[in-house]
Structures are given as C-alpha cells and as structure tokens.
Amino acid sequence: MQSAVHSQQPAYSERQSAVLDSALRLLVDGGERALTTAGVARAANCSKESLYKWFGDRDGLLSAMIGFQASKVRTFDDAADMLTARGLREHLVLFARDLLEVLAGEVSLALNRLAIGQASREGSKLGLMLQERGRRQIGKRAGVLLDAGRRAGLLSFDDGEEAYDALYGLIVSDLHLRMLLGEDSGRMARDFGHRAERAVAAFLRLHGREKGSAQP
Amino acid sequence: MQSAVHSQQPAYSERQSAVLDSALRLLVDGGERALTTAGVARAANCSKESLYKWFGDRDGLLSAMIGFQASKVRTFDDAADMLTARGLREHLVLFARDLLEVLAGEVSLALNRLAIGQASREGSKLGLMLQERGRRQIGKRAGVLLDAGRRAGLLSFDDGEEAYDALYGLIVSDLHLRMLLGEDSGRMARDFGHRAERAVAAFLRLHGREKGSAQP
C-alpha cells in the first residue's frame, strides 16, 4: 500500500507492463480467486520476489493493474467543432456506443468485480481509483460534448452534472450491474447500437432544443 | 449445491432463520472475508456440523442467505386504482424512493457485492438468483404501475420493458454501482427525495401525455 494514488505517469517498465498484462489476463479468465501471487509469477515467468519488489504488496499489484488498464483505455476527446443538430446527435450516439462497449469489456468487468469485492474491506481505495480513472474520465468527454451542444444552442440544461447523469442512466440503466452479476455480456452486446440510438433520442427529447432532433 | 433454485417457500425453520440473520449481519459488518463457516457458527451459537447439515455447503449457505433476505423485503404491490396525473406521479415518486432506499440498504449492498464476487466463478447462480428475486420483483411492481398509467391514458409508450428501463436508468443511473464501489451511501441517501422527484419528472416528460404533468 505504498504506491501513491496520485501517480499520474504510468512509470511501469516494459517488463512490469508485461507482468500486469499477464495479471489482467489471469483475472479475466479466472476471477479474483485465480489471481494469486504464485499464479501471476508463473503466468508472467517472473519470480514472486520480483513481484513484491515492484509492487510492494498484493494490494499494490491490484492498484497497479487498475492504473495500467486505465492508462490503456484513455478516452479520446473527440472534436467539438460540430454545430448541427445532426452532428451533435451522431457524436452522442458514438459516445453512447463507446461507453457501452467499454463497460462490457471483459477486462473492465473483471476489474469492477475485483474492486467491488474489495470495497467492503476498509481502506479499499480501489473503488475510488476505478471511479476516478473510469467514470470521471469518460464523464469529462461527455461534459465537453454537452457543453458544446449548449453553447451551440442545441441543448438546454441548467446543471451539466445532472444532464450527464440522465444521459448515463438512459444509456446504461441497470445493464452494467447485470453484466457484473454474470449475465452474458456478449449476447446483449449485439443490441448496443439500437440501445445507443434509443437512449440518445430520449435524452434529446429531454434536453434538446431543436424540434426535429427527437425523431430519427 | 443441492438446494433447489425454484424453492418458492422459505422452508427455513426458526433456528435456521436466526442463523441466516446472524450470517447476514456478519456479511454486512465484515464483507465476504468475514463470512467464514466458523464465524457464522460462532456468531449464531451453532455448530459447523449443523451448518453443513442444514445448508449442505458454503454455496448453499450463500444461496439461502439471498433467498432469505429476498423473502424479507417482499415488495408490496401498491394500489393501482389511481387515475389522476397527480396520483400517478406520486406513486412513481414513491416507487423511485423505495427503489433507491432498497438499493442503498446495507444488506442489499453486501449481497450484491457477494454475488458479483462470485459471478466470475462458473455456475454462480447467485447473480441470477439475486436478479430474479430483486430486479424482477420490483420490476413487476413498476410494470403494473406503468400499465395502469397507460390504461388511464396518462402514459404513452410502446414497449413496457423499454419504458421501465428508462425509468430505472433515470432514477438510479450509476448511483448503485458507485455505492457498490464503496462510496458513502449514507451521505447520498439524503438526496434521494430530490433525486426521485427529478427522475420522475424527466420520465413524465418522456412518456407522459398530460401536458401539465412535467412541471411540479
């Protein structure tokens, strides 16, 4: 538990990244029970002693895995130079699909399960970390999108946070939790396109100012 | 794993219910790691042998805990004899507050964490069970409410499932996940009233037919 939470730069060497990759693979395949120090060492062809030298602790390894994965799925801030209602709608749908696909990713699901399992334990920090790296990051992307839409006179809302909350809820609903509980994520992934369109249409009926923006 | 999933009746004796209560308390206080067979036996003043006789297995104990808790929080089907827009709105707000408070309950959170932790393991069944007993039950209550609203000409939607999905998303958004990740549920519980009102207002703007129903 010596790793700083505010470590902004990855600071992981090539070898350590490979180890973290192996660890993530192991976690995805077998859940937390399969993520033993001996198992990670064996899968990554390294020694347990090196694991403890690099990450200090098992919790340090878990934190490193979250930080590592978050640094890999960096959300790109897509262009905010659109002005038409159609452009905004398309960007929102794209955001919705990206969000759903990120949440349905097997690594994301495994890490969320891991953090939730550790949440009861005191000093979890993993949950906060996952939220800071995950939700806050992707929420920032949505924030600039919504703000740009409002500046362009296409959206109307008072509190950006509340508007994003509604957008997120319409897109995801309880789907994330159902996937975390074990429902087949691949089966419902085929519906993501339709779901994204539907959620964005509803959101625009709530906060859109353009009259024709609600109907496709 | 011999307990039938479709066990409709509780079928737990007084003594066993007390044991399950102790186990739930233990789970809430210390998380899954505290839920050892020896710990349950000690907390409930019973022997481990009795535990294995009654529940067969540790998984059997977990399943019994979920079933037991679900049987305790039976959702009441509130009256569907309202016709006015105001009545529907009030019932929806009541439903939203109940939903939020159930989800924020410490026992609910602990059981969800438990089921999610077991979800990676094959043959979890706990996640499916939790969903069947939880979401499906409370979803039924919302279903009759929405159908009654539509029959009264107050709501307009094609697919009841989609409408409920939107309602659920607007109410909960990612709040459930954040609580599962360890965010202080007590602190955000003070906002449930406001949140319920806001979500229902948005839902009525989406699916309400009465012109004045959107604004409080």
Add this chain to the structure above:
DNA sequence: TCCAGTCAGTACCGTACGGTACGGTTCGCA
C-alpha cells in the same frame, strides 16, 4: 427408565495462499 435423535462445542485434517529467504543464472560494466 431407557432410547433415539438433535445439536453445541471442539479437535482435527488437507489445502491453499501471502509473504520471505536462498541458491543459481544472466547481463551490463569496468
């Protein structure tokens, strides 16, 4: 009064995991 069933309490066993220590090997560098 005896008997059978139930249950609490406890001791026990096998296993698995986190963490540490040690020998042997490779690699960079002077």
Add this chain to the structure above:
DNA sequence: TGCGAACCGTACCGTACGGTACTGACTGGA
C-alpha cells in the same frame, strides 16, 4: 576477467479456511 546488480525458480513458513469426525448434553417419547 572479475564484480555487482537484477532476477528467475523454488523451497519454506505461518496462517486461515472448508469440511469432517467425535464427544457430551439435552429432549421427547415409549
């Protein structure tokens, strides 16, 4: 060539847990 650092592989230790077996106490019925 010699040296030291990093590291792999493995053996080891203490602990904790799931599950089983055994003993003694209590209870209700014949």
